[in-house]
Amino acid sequence: xxxxxxxxxxxGRDVSIGAVYATLERxxxxxYVSSYTGEPTPERGGRAKRLFRLEAAGKRxxxxxxQTIRNMTAGLSSRWERI
Amino acid sequence: MRHNSPPAFACWxxxxxxxxxxxxxxxxxxxxxYALRAESASPLAASRWFWSQTCRSVPTMAWSSxxxxxxxxxxxxxxxxxxxxxxxxxAADLTISRLVAPQxxxxxxxxxxxxxTASAIGGCVAARIRRGATKFLALIVMTTVLVLIDIKVCxxxxxxxxQFGFLTLGPVTVLLTPAIFGVLKPPGGGSAx
Numbered sequence: 001x002x003x004x005x006x007x008x009x010x011x012g013r014d015v016s017i018g019a020v021y022a023t024l025e026r027x028x029x030x031x032y033v034s035s036y037t038g039e040p041t042p043e044r045g046g047r048a049k050r051l052f053r054l055e056a057a058g059k060r061x062x063x064x065x066x067q068t069i070r071n072m073t074a075g076l077s078s079r080w081e082r083i
Numbered sequence: 084m085r086h087n088s089p090p091a092f093a094c095w096x097x098x099x100x101x102x103x104x105x106x107x108x109x110x111x112x113x114x115x116x117y118a119l120r121a122e123s124a125s126p127l128a129a130s131r132w133f134w135s136q137t138c139r140s141v142p143t144m145a146w147s148s149x150x151x152x153x154x155x156x157x158x159x160x161x162x163x164x165x166x167x168x169x170x171x172x173x174a175a176d177l178t179i180s181r182l183v184a185p186q187x188x189x190x191x192x193x194x195x196x197x198x199x200t201a202s203a204i205g206g207c208v209a210a211r212i213r214r215g216a217t218k219f220l221a222l223i224v225m226t227t228v229l230v231l232i233d234i235k236v237c238x239x240x241x242x243x244x245x246q247f248g249f250l251t252l253g254p255v256t257v258l259l260t261p262a263i264f265g266v267l268k269p270p271g272g273g274s275a276x
Contacts, residue, residue, distance in 0.1 A: 001112040014132075017112055018140025021105050022147050037107075043118060047111030 003052065024052055032058030089117040090130050093137040095262065099218065101144045102153070109140070153215065160212050161219035168205035172197060187239050198249060202256040210261030217261060221254035228253055 004020045027033045038049035054062075094110065101109050113136055120129035148154050175197045183189040202224060209216040228250045231237070237246070 001116055004112070005116075014135070016139035016143065017109055017136055018101075018143035018147075021109055022143045025105070025147070040107075040111075041115075043115050044111035045114040047107045047114065049111060050105075050108035 001049075027058065028052075030057075031055060032061055087118055087121060087126075089114055089133045093134055097137055097140070097144075099214075099258075100141050100148065102148045105144070105147075109144075113137075148215070157213050157215035158219045160216040161209055161223055164205050164209045164212070164216065164220055165223050168201050168208070171204070172201040175201070191239055191241060191245070195245075195248065195252075199252060199256050202253045203260040206257035206260040207264060209257070217258055221257040224253045224257055225250065 001017075003024070004015055004017055007015050007020065024033060024035070028035055032055055033052045034055055035050050035052045038051050040046050040048045094114075097110055097113070098106060113133060117129050117133050120132055176194075179193050179197065180190065183193065205220055205224070206217050209220045228246075232246050232250065
């Protein structure tokens with residue numbers, strides 16, 4: 001729920017929980033994140049929470065992605081004024 | 084519906100579609116957020132949000148299910164149940180047609196009864212073996228009825244709604260009977276979709 005809300009706040013629109021979990025499943029299959037099951041709580045109708053942790057491989061992949069985005073967008077803001 | 088409980092049908096729908104490993108987490112998250120939204124906004128807005136999440140998550144989850152190996156097992160079980168129940172229905176049809184052969188009207192009335200009974204039995208058996216198999220069975224039943232309508236297997240003149248009833252009520256019976264009679268295999272019992 002926290003992951004979904006965080007994305008929602010950052011992008012400013014409602015995100016489907018199915019899409020979030022499908023993505024997290026793929027990241028887990030690639031070894032970028034790991035998950036474990038928490039304790040069931042009454043607020044969740046007696047259902048357990050699934051908690052995710054970023055793994056070292058995930059951190060490296062994230063750093064590479066961030067650097068790629070930085071390289072792609074470098075100098076873009078100064079060009080906006082000229083357009 | 085109680086104010087603090089999410090729409091029951093949406094919950095059931097999600098439970099039917101979401102793969103077992105994600106079922107607890109997704110439903111738990113939605114129920115938790117539903118309660119928060121119902122308190123901060125209104126139960127109606129929270130229900131609307133819950134339904135929106137359900138409808139938007141189902142295609143992703145259905146695709147995710149189809150890619151899993153469990154899906155193939157459910158399909159095989161559905162096919163097995165379909166063949167067994169099909170044989171049962173054929174035997175019943177043959178018996179009825181021998182008994183009421185000259186009276187077409189009687190056959191027109193009895194055919195849906197036999198069909199729906201067979202569908203209900205099939206749904207219960209499939210759900211008992213594996214929860215996810217009922218959806219495949221419903222799909223197979225629907226396809227069979229469509230093919231039978233297309234090849235005009237029914238020689239007795241019947242109105243369109245009679246055939247439409249077979250097309251819709253058959254799959255609905257397969258899906259709903261296990262839920263009504265409570266014969267669904269528990270989620271933790273290795274079942275999957």
